[in-house]
Amino acid sequence: MYRYDEFDHKLVADRVNQFRGQVERRVSGALSEDQFKPLRLMNGVYLQLHAYMLRVAIPYGTLRSEQMQMLAHIARKYDRGYGHFTTRQNIQYNWPALDKIPDLLDELACVEMHAIQTSGNCIRNVTSDQYAGAIEGEAEDPRIVSEIIRQWSTFHPEFTYLPRKFKIAVTAHKNDRAAIKLHDIGIVVKQNDAGEIGYEVHVGGGQGRTPFVAKKMNDFVPKAKLLAYLEAVMRVYNMLGRRDNSYKARIKILVHETGEEEMRRMVEEEFAKIDASEMLTVPQTEIDRISAYFAPPAFETLPADSQAFTQAQADDADFARFVRANVVAHKQDGYAIVNISLKPIGGVPGDATDAQMDVIADLAERFSHDEVRVTHEQNLVLPHVKLDDVKTVYDALAAHDLATANLGLISDQIACPGLDYCNLANARSIPLAQEISERFSDLDRQYDIGELKIKISGCINACGHHHVGHIGILGVDKKGTEFYQISLGGAADENAAIGQITGRAFTEEDIVDAIETVVTTYTDLRADGERFIDTYNRLGMAPFKERLYD
Amino acid sequence: MTDYHLVIDGATAEESWTYLDDDAALSDAPSIISLTRLKDEADALAERSAPFGVILRADGLGKTDLGEDVRELAPFIDRLALIAIHFPAYRNGRGYSAARVLREEFNFTGQLRATGDVLYDQWAMMNRCGINAFELAANIDLATFQTALGELSGAYQPAADQNRGALWARGK
């Protein structure tokens, strides 16, 4: 994992001091709330319905166990004993006091963490695949280029006051777990026929009230040219992105209004100019220095199978279910990727208590080469666990309500904060997710239903990714009462798609039944081995609509 | 007298320039004119010995207008002694790109000035983008300006200033 050098440490410390000054100027009245707003946002501080909220970055979703311990400590000391893992590999604290935030940031800085650029109209925390470095078939560890992008985009003088926020995601695998096509820029690390590493760059994806799947702008940007290419995209956007209407300010709207071809032409033209100086070609020595931090950990040479692991599954049906749903093959023989679901039945998606975070930190240290990962679906991962140890890890997780065996199943939902926290919400999201989770609590039924992603947003801003849920649920407002609209067929993976609305919205009383109707329509009509999304793609909306409304 | 405190290259400076309205007659004093006038009267301006500059405006151009296009200055660059970039609101960062294009693409070496909503927390970023002259609120002293510029001790990336950025410096 990347470790800060003196320079990184100093810059983060400078930033905390700078923010301390800004908070003081706000408190003294030298800064108006309006002037303070973009500054606090650039440091991850939002104003929510009830209080300030702090969003801490987990760059490309990778944590060391001491960092996870710090997140637990902060939940205890500055919040009410829990934190909320978000859809963009951040953790949010809902209740810190504004005047304590600089101290909190000082503590974070001790473990090389920060809240820089987790909000505001700047380049946000770079996200990546939670299985990076653990899954077979990556062109290269995507965290290498993610770290380079993190550094390049941090305090970028030209791109700190963009028309709107800007999000970049990176994957290096054919199965996209980072939702890269729903980002302002999505990057696929790949190898060309000559064996060289380069980047496929997608531009203009996003959700919100006008969702778009990103367009492929360039099939292969050579490794040395990536930052020049990114700077070209950013400059075109900064000069031409709309600033008159915040709903039309994202790059997705620029791409849409300009047209893909014209956008590509402008980017290429800008790229040629920027690249001419070669100023943005990162020296190979620096790439090597950063790459070394992501070298594989010291794996032991082990047989591909573990007798203990097989036996434990035979002995313990609950463990066998956990393995089936949450354990994924590792690229290294004798190891596994262990997913930790933060979606216990009836729980709040993405929440973890301080005690749970401490347990996970401890397990990571003892059994996963000191690493924890955070996923955009609001779960956690122990990426490098020996098969021999999986049962021990499972037992420890189970003792802290962390062993729910539902990864990718219907109760593994994404939900935004909704009306419980958010002043923009039309409807509650978390209580609905809890109800759905209770309704489908039977694990055998969940396995029978198979992979099914439900995503819930309390309003059209789509923080809960409803557009790309296999089943999406959107809170809409009708004369002051909460209603929910359903969409079907969305996807956030390599086959990214925006879901289609079924029709008229459902009341709070009817929505869970309606979801059940959608699910039984699928189980009645599916062909052998078909997942929900396959059946939907084969049959389309008609049968679902018929059952929902006739 | 101006209602701002002018800082050029890190030092307090006397204002020697005047912003000229489009219908005001040209004088022999150094004048900052609009892009429209620059385009319309380019030949006449070339005849004059007094230095002139231009302001790149960002508002008053219609609601959906983004602001004037920096690349329209290309044909005039060699004759301009000053370019003022108007920041209509501190959170409108379009002018940062204009500044870098002027310095890095057009190699503009004259005075590059920030005017408009130019506040404490933006000065350092503007400076890195090549802006060397700032119209600050009258009550801001030079020490405050210098503190703001020094808040971050380094940078990761190159821009229009001398700082190459850590990603490059470490590699050397």
Ligand code: HEM
């Ligand atoms: C007080 C709470 C929140 C407010 C007021 C809020 C507000 C917004 C707004 C206004 C947008 C639309 C921006 C745009 O696309 O132009 C948005 C989008 C989004 N927000 Fe939030 N948000 C909140 C909490 C969250 C949380 C907790 C998460 C993560 C779990 C989140 C994740 C997102 C995501 C992923 C998007 C979609 C971005 C895209 O277009 O790709 N937000 N939010």
Ligand code: SF4
């Ligand atoms: S989707 Fe709407 S309700 Fe949910 S957090 Fe975002 S802004 Fe709030």
